[in-house]
Amino acid sequence: MSEGLDDRSLVVAAQEGSRDALDQLFRRHYDRVYAVCRRITGSDADAADAAQDAMILMVRGLARFDGRSTFATWAYRIATNASLDELRRRKRRPVLHGRDDSPHAEFEQADPAAGVRIDGLGDRELLDGALATLAEEFRVPVVLRDVADLDYAEIAEVLRIPVGTVKSRIARGRGMLAASLSRTDGNRNDPPDRPTHETAP
Amino acid sequence: MNDFDLDPIHELASAYLDGELSADERARAEASAEVQAAVASLAALRTALADVTPAKDSAREAALAAAFAEFDSPTDAPVVPIRSRRRWSTRVMTAAAAVVLVGIVGVGAFGSRGGDKASTTGGADERLSDMATKADQESAGGSPGEAPPSTIGSVFTGGDVAVAIDSPEDLRALAPPTDGDSTYSVPGDTLVPITSTVEMTAAPTAMRPALDCLTEQQVFLADIVYDGQYAIAARDTGTGVTVAIDDECNVLASVNP
Numbered sequence: 001m002s003e004g005l006d007d008r009s010l011v012v013a014a015q016e017g018s019r020d021a022l023d024q025l026f027r028r029h030y031d032r033v034y035a036v037c038r039r040i041t042g043s044d045a046d047a048a049d050a051a052q053d054a055m056i057l058m059v060r061g062l063a064r065f066d067g068r069s070t071f072a073t074w075a076y077r078i079a080t081n082a083s084l085d086e087l088r089r090r091k092r093r094p095v096l097h098g099r100d101d102s103p104h105a106e107f108e109q110a111d112p113a114a115g116v117r118i119d120g121l122g123d124r125e126l127l128d129g130a131l132a133t134l135a136e137e138f139r140v141p142v143v144l145r146d147v148a149d150l151d152y153a154e155i156a157e158v159l160r161i162p163v164g165t166v167k168s169r170i171a172r173g174r175g176m177l178a179a180s181l182s183r184t185d186g187n188r189n190d191p192p193d194r195p196t197h198e199t200a201p
Numbered sequence: 202m203n204d205f206d207l208d209p210i211h212e213l214a215s216a217y218l219d220g221e222l223s224a225d226e227r228a229r230a231e232a233s234a235e236v237q238a239a240v241a242s243l244a245a246l247r248t249a250l251a252d253v254t255p256a257k258d259s260a261r262e263a264a265l266a267a268a269f270a271e272f273d274s275p276t277d278a279p280v281v282p283i284r285s286r287r288r289w290s291t292r293v294m295t296a297a298a299a300v301v302l303v304g305i306v307g308v309g310a311f312g313s314r315g316g317d318k319a320s321t322t323g324g325a326d327e328r329l330s331d332m333a334t335k336a337d338q339e340s341a342g343g344s345p346g347e348a349p350p351s352t353i354g355s356v357f358t359g360g361d362v363a364v365a366i367d368s369p370e371d372l373r374a375l376a377p378p379t380d381g382d383s384t385y386s387v388p389g390d391t392l393v394p395i396t397s398t399v400e401m402t403a404a405p406t407a408m409r410p411a412l413d414c415l416t417e418q419q420v421f422l423a424d425i426v427y428d429g430q431y432a433i434a435a436r437d438t439g440t441g442v443t444v445a446i447d448d449e450c451n452v453l454a455s456v457n458p
Contacts, residue, residue: 061429
């Protein structure tokens, strides 16, 4: 029986052909894999597709998994790539704040000393919208940190970028998210006929 | 690349939240009310980000079923059908003829999957389409007007394939022979005759980002999955070197002719 075994043991058993071990392993990690996909893709359907693709790719690559990284790190790398591929397939490109030269693209700097509350956190749609506007290079590291709970070194391994870059992108990504949420939440209170950044064509 | 100016307080707070500060930096952060306020804000953001509604049971079970279908029916076939990832325009189909051909021939050469007697993509698609229909019926639909959630049936769509590559040697096997014979070799050293001429053209301007990484001398060979990563295989027409390149232009593998 494979009940209660750690990931490493389950991986070895699955590599040796144990269906039960694979079942344990995948059920243990599916929810978080899905959560990573959900935050990267921004939609339930795309996340389900990406998570499914990721599971299949994990099976195909399982024989080559050598344990240098944790199974979770390896799984999230596959899930990240599957999610990004899903985004490209569906041609869903987030608005790249900072790359938009229009006069409405000003990014309000979040004032870290303004208080302990970031507006808009209780609204899932607002959070989805704010994430969607975050460029992938920032969104993915933030998701891997705050959703997958990987540390900087693991994220660096997943994304194949330096640890310093991970640190910088996470800090920037969080900052942009906070600013976007605060700005969006403020705009929600505007009269409907007043154009806002989010509603501008 | 991004003109968002990172406030030093915010940067310190972010690293503090993640436990990635030195002892001195941590002491400095803990002594600052501004940093601690920022930490609290970011902690709330993290909580919100992590609060993802779990997938529907049907989606989870469909994913696991697809994974077990792969696990239970390991194939020697190098071809791995995946969900359609592009719209097949006439130009793309002409330029990517090698990909489709290798896929169809590969499946035929290496037999059925999962005991399916129909050792063609068509037979596999029928089985998976039935599973997709069932999965769609079981899952709650999206909002009116939306397409039903993609499930198993959308993962495997005949005609759009990627080759599973396990080693640089397998990568070399994708390269067309230089002796002029109209054959493609596939992993496993099985020469498979082809019936149509495949033109080696410049990489088409299709949707695969990795195509933008190719030089003028490199030609696209196939969509591949290398070490669990989507990538493309390309061959340098001058040197004969075959490479696997991912969407960020990283060369995952390289093999001489």
